[in-house]
Amino acid sequence: MLRAATTSLVFALATFLALAASASEIGDPEKGKILFRKCATCHQVGPTARNLLGPHLNNIFGRKAASVDKFRYSRSLERAGNDGLIWTLETLDPYILNPRTLVSGTRMNFDGLEDPQDRADVLAYLRTYSASPADIPEAEPTAVPTEVTLAPEILAIEGDAAYGEYLSSECKTCHRADGEDAGIPSITNWPPEYFVLAMHAYKQKLRPHPVMQMMAGRLSDEEIAALAAYFETIE
Amino acid sequence: MKLKRRSFIGTSAAAAAVLSAPMVRAAGHGKPRVVVVGGGAGGATAARYIAKDSDGAIDVTLVEPSRVYYTCFFSNLYIGGFEALDDLGHTYGTLASDYGVNVVHDWAVGVDRDARTVSLAGGATLPYDRLILSPGIDFVDDAVPGWDVSAQDVMPHAYKGGTQAALLKAQIEAMPEGGTFAMVAPPNPYRCPPGPYERISMVAHLLTQINPTAKILIVDPKEGFSKQALFEEGWQKHYGGMIERIGPDFGGENVEVNPDAMEVSIDGSVESVDVCNVIPAMKAGRICEMAGITDGRWAPVIPATMQSRMDENIHVLGDASQQGDMPKSGYSANSQAKVAAMAVRGALTDSRVFPAKFSNTCWSLIATDDGVKVGASYEATDEKIAKVDGFVSQTGEDAALRKATYEESLGWYSGITSDMFG
Incomplete structure (x- = not known):
């Protein structure tokens, strides 16, 4: 079950990174309105929108993550907001593909929209609920990764767990080995695919935290695979 | 050699x-x-x-x-x-x-x-x-004229953990109203580059509550210091007017202390102080x-x-x-x-x-929920451990980020001490 879920996740991630450029183009708001029904169980938009299980999505573009007044967010999403995560076409796109790409501990329990066109359509629909849609660029050429850096073959790299164990010692200066969170998130008991996902999101600076961007930024694809292989071996 | x-x-x-x-x-x-x-x-x-x-x-x-x-x-x-x-x-x-x-x-x-x-x-x-x-x-012998380790109970360094920190805190708490806390800051290189300035922040925080008319004087042989813009912004914001720093241009590198008289001489001009934290070379x-x-x-x-x-x-x-x-x-x-x-x-x-592979991050607390950090990654070259990449907190960051940075530092303390002691 988990294996099936994570395999499709990895496939989706690869798809996302391969198609990142097309997702930056604005989609069809009419189609997006229909697709938004999937989101509407938890999120409302429009003049009467209020917070349900999820916050309302009016004026989402340019908004700091976890910043809707009176909505109780997960600690993880609050951290991401404080670290500087801003909702833009570039960050919403991976988030609605798989929320955990950007925020490991988010409460948003959403299977994700795997088709980049679907995502573009939903984002185009949300864009109509912004105060000034014209100010939101149809594409953000400077913000979009110009190069595809994560290919399926990178995800298929078999990690060297012994090397991963050495590399993990660097994580354990801050992240406790027993999984306790005293102010820095736990990284134990983490499915390896999520681990790879998160590290590449930091490496590509989609996730905002500066320490993690620095740590992940100098890890090669092999090293990320090695760490994932090691983390798979520990409880 | x-x-x-x-x-x-x-x-x-x-x-x-x-x-x-x-x-x-x-x-x-x-x-x-x-x-x-x-x-x-x-x-x-x-x-x-x-x-x-x-x-x-x-x-x-x-x-x-x-x-x-x-x-x-x-x-x-x-x-x-x-x-x-x-x-x-x-x-x-x-x-x-x-x-x-x-x-x-x-x-x-x-x-x-x-x-x-x-x-x-x-x-x-x-x-x-x-x-x-x-x-x-x-500590280097005779680094601060007038001070040696025998004077550490009068003018503490508090630069090793435990009893020295307790002594310094007790001295600050016993300062007369409106008294002066002086720090003789160390020259480079020394343990914990932001440490003396985080200490100044914490002393100011304590004094603001128990002795708000007290003064803090830093005598510093260095032109600049770690996270200087961040500390100075924070001192202005939280402790305006309490902290004065005398750098080398104004005699900060020409300092002598007299523990018996509780005096600090800066470029020949003698100041009476109530607490003197001497951090030697x-x-x-x-x-x-x-x-x-x-x-x-x-x-x-x-x-x-x-x-x-x-x-x-x-x-x-x-x-x-x-x-x-x-x-x-x-x-x-x-x-x-x-x-x-x-x-x-x-x-x-x-x-x-x-x-x-090497890395470092130093968190510092400036005031309640106002944390900042600086860090870098390093690699081994033949000649030295060389910096690869780094980051530092920015001035003007919002309060939520500063609070998150402080909370992260608590997580780091918990992490590193469990990594050291099991």
């Missing part, structure tokens, strides 16, 4: 030869033996990682005089009232019980590099195949000098393995080492310890050795 007894390991070729050398079997006894001197961020981490990762194949002895080790990092937060001193104390029980480290509470007083033994104040002699020295800092912990592995004030090391450049059987970690770009910090020592632990295991048990 004493180079006569062992060949000087100064080139990358020699360093590589050490790494690729066949397994060194300890002659005449069973398991290879590692002695670690100093149970702080470098030594405790190294002892734990060697014991843990060698699964009992290496005999590890840790020599540390204190039964309860008070971390120097976070001691400023204790002075500011954000941490209890007891919470900064750690013991070595888990290293002994769970990892099989032989913990000896004694002072190391000599190293015989030919016989490969460490002698202890209590009279014991410990043989080693590899020696790890992680003694932290000592620093050098490697004395055992490095005794071992004859220092060059000037510090012990130079080969970056890839943290081996002394004077003796391949000795590794030097943390503040005492002269390694290049890394700041002298607990985080750095912990990072270096893992590289050294891997190199030691590789040499003694033939375990795999990977390329060294």
